[in-house]
Amino acid sequence: MSILDIRAVPVTAPALEVPMMPTAVQAGFPSPALDFVHESINLQEHLVYDPPATFIARVSGDSMVGAGISHGDQLLIHKGTRPRDGDVVIAVLDGQFTVKRLRLTGARIRLEAANPEYPDIEIPELSELSIWGVAYMCLHGLR
Amino acid sequence: MSQHLLALVDVNSFYVSCERAFDPTLAGRPVLVLSNNDGCAVAMSAEAKELGITVGAPWFKLAPTAQQRGLVARSSNYELYGDMSHRFLQVIGEHSHEVEKYSIDEAFAGYGGPLQGAGLWAEGIRRDISERLSLPVGIGVGRTKTLAKLANLAAKRVPGMQGVCVWDGLDAEYREWVMTRLPVQQIWGVGPRSAKKLAALGLTTAAALRDSDAQLIRRQLGVTMMRTVLELRGQPCIQLEEEREFRDSLVFSRSFSTPVSTREIMAQVMASYAQRACTRLNSRSTEAKTLTSWAMTSQFNSAAKDSPSATLSLPAPTNDPVLLTRAAQALLPRITEGTRYTKAGITLTDLSPQGVQPSFDLFAEPQQDRGLGPLLQQVREKSGTDAIGMGRGGLRTAAEWEMRREMMSPRYTTRWEEMLEVHAR
Numbered sequence: 365m366s367i368l369d370i371r372a373v374p375v376t377a378p379a380l381e382v383p384m385m386p387t388a389v390q391a392g393f394p395s396p397a398l399d400f401v402h403e404s405i406n407l408q409e410h411l412v413y414d415p416p417a418t419f420i421a422r423v424s425g426d427s428m429v430g431a432g433i434s435h436g437d438q439l440l441i442h443k444g445t446r447p448r449d450g451d452v453v454i455a456v457l458d459g460q461f462t463v464k465r466l467r468l469t470g471a472r473i474r475l476e477a478a479n480p481e482y483p484d485i486e487i488p489e490l491s492e493l494s495i496w497g498v499a500y501m502c503l504h505g506l507r
Numbered sequence: 508m509s510q511h512l513l514a515l516v517d518v519n520s521f522y523v524s525c526e527r528a529f530d531p532t533l534a535g536r537p538v539l540v541l542s543n544n545d546g547c548a549v550a551m552s553a554e555a556k557e558l559g560i561t562v563g564a565p566w567f568k569l570a571p572t573a574q575q576r577g578l579v580a581r582s583s584n585y586e587l588y589g590d591m592s593h594r595f596l597q598v599i600g601e602h603s604h605e606v607e608k609y610s611i612d613e614a615f616a617g618y619g620g621p622l623q624g625a626g627l628w629a630e631g632i633r634r635d636i637s638e639r640l641s642l643p644v645g646i647g648v649g650r651t652k653t654l655a656k657l658a659n660l661a662a663k664r665v666p667g668m669q670g671v672c673v674w675d676g677l678d679a680e681y682r683e684w685v686m687t688r689l690p691v692q693q694i695w696g697v698g699p700r701s702a703k704k705l706a707a708l709g710l711t712t713a714a715a716l717r718d719s720d721a722q723l724i725r726r727q728l729g730v731t732m733m734r735t736v737l738e739l740r741g742q743p744c745i746q747l748e749e750e751r752e753f754r755d756s757l758v759f760s761r762s763f764s765t766p767v768s769t770r771e772i773m774a775q776v777m778a779s780y781a782q783r784a785c786t787r788l789n790s791r792s793t794e795a796k797t798l799t800s801w802a803m804t805s806q807f808n809s810a811a812k813d814s815p816s817a818t819l820s821l822p823a824p825t826n827d828p829v830l831l832t833r834a835a836q837a838l839l840p841r842i843t844e845g846t847r848y849t850k851a852g853i854t855l856t857d858l859s860p861q862g863v864q865p866s867f868d869l870f871a872e873p874q875q876d877r878g879l880g881p882l883l884q885q886v887r888e889k890s891g892t893d894a895i896g897m898g899r900g901g902l903r904t905a906a907e908w909e910m911r912r913e914m915m916s917p918r919y920t921t922r923w924e925e926m927l928e929v930h931a932r
Binding site for chain 2: 427
């Protein structure tokens with residue numbers, strides 16, 4: 365096993381409810397549950413691994429439904445990470461933040477929609493491509 | 508050889524840069540950020556400066572021709588700037604073990620590696636902040652805070668430097684060239700009044716001040732100016748005040764003698780507790796970034812159990828009693844009328860040492876004056892805890908809405924309902 369990545373653990377978690385056991389134990393048997401006290405799962409800790417560079421955005425439109433991203437969903441976006449082929453990215457197109465799938469094949473750069481009703485966009489030059497961030501998770505409500 | 512060096516990292520046109528980070532249409536355009544009530548310009552992009560607009564320009568005069576000149580104005584978005592400032596410090600903290608927040612958009616960072624590596628280190632910080640936060644920064648590195656500030660100035664003014672300048676990495680001749688041309692008032696810590704006194708002594712440039720008689724300066728202008736002289740010579744006198752992340756919290760809570768069951772009375776309780784929690788913050792010289800106000804019913808009353816709480820992330824760390832008292836009122840809508848609450852409290856978290864400079868000085872509302880907390884405390888010490896306080900009448904929860912901020916961008920990073928919108932079209 366080798367260590368591939370070391371990161372600082374975020375210390376500024378939001379205020380979440382934490383079950384606390386009384387520290388002063390009454391006389392008698394100590395509660396066996398005391399050994400098993402653990403903080404509730406902190407979603408921030410598990411979903412946001414680079415807090416200063418993580419941003420959240422709401423999706424408007426249905427061009428990415430094929431990628432499981434629907435209108436009204438929230439995307440967690442990591443800024444400053446290098447986009448790879450196949451990543452869902454937030455690209456700046458005509459002054460607007462647009463969600464697309466990035467395709468890098470050979471010298472070709474394409475921004476694909478995940479809905480046949482929307483055309484793909486061919487980017488002639490890498491210098492003309494402006495990526496704001498990489499979306500790495502989609503929050504999709506089920507009710 | 509390893510040497511202890513200091514970097515001053517600051518964000519170019521911070522307020523405008525925060526706006527631009529979330530709005531690509533602002534790139535390359537003249538942009539202004541307006542003061543409270545959209546009164547006057549408090550920050551502007553380089554393009555707006557080129558139009559001749561200066562800090563303090565009243566908006567009503569600029570508005571009529573704004574569209575024609577392509578000028579865009581934004582109301583001040585405290586929450587966004589405060590949150591981005593916090594992220595900015597976090598990123599710097601990944602590059603340095605010693606970080607001191609100096610103001611909302613400036614921080615000192617320590618570097619302990621070899622001098623030859625300082626440029627790359629600083630460049631790494633610059634690139635990281637640019638890529639992860641979309642904020643453009645300038646970085647000056649020097650052996651003292653004063654020299655780091657000076658290098659920062661050079662980093663911005665000298666075109667070839669592209670935002671990073673390591674003072675000791677420049678050749679000696681060039682450093683001397685800068686020093687002999689830099690007017691004293693451009694030096695960190697030299698205000699207009701000191702500049703006048705220095706001029707009377709014939710000291711008008713950085714080089715002249717550096718080579719002056721330190722003892723004479725001490726006698727004539729005081730010990731602070733003498734430190735500046737020594738710092739210009741490369742002798743550190745102004746220590747790095749490390750910002751420690753205090754992980755502790757401050758809680759002020761009490762059980763009631765008789766249960767509280769109305770919002771009106773709970774409002775009084777919250778106002779009083781917030782002010783007392785504030786007194787404690789002040790006495791420790793700390794500021795809080797997060798306030799939680801809470802109440803609970805008796806644990807023995809299972810019939811109507813309720814434990815409402817409201818957590819507010821403040822725009823910037825503060826120990827201002829007005830802000831905190833107001834923030835504590837966020838609990839009220841969650842209070843159920845008629846429920847008998849037996850205990851309530853204020854919990855302050857994300858504590859940090861009091862900032863060196865007021866973070867929002869340009870935007871400060873009149874009552875947000877830093878002097879208020881200590882003043883209230885003085886009166887309390889002299890005349891008792893209940894001798895002075897801010898009455899309910901002055902504590903409106905919606906004070907923010909009274910302000911005119913007609914051109915405010917969404918609070919993208921601090922409000923769920925205002926988050927960034929991305930298009931899937």
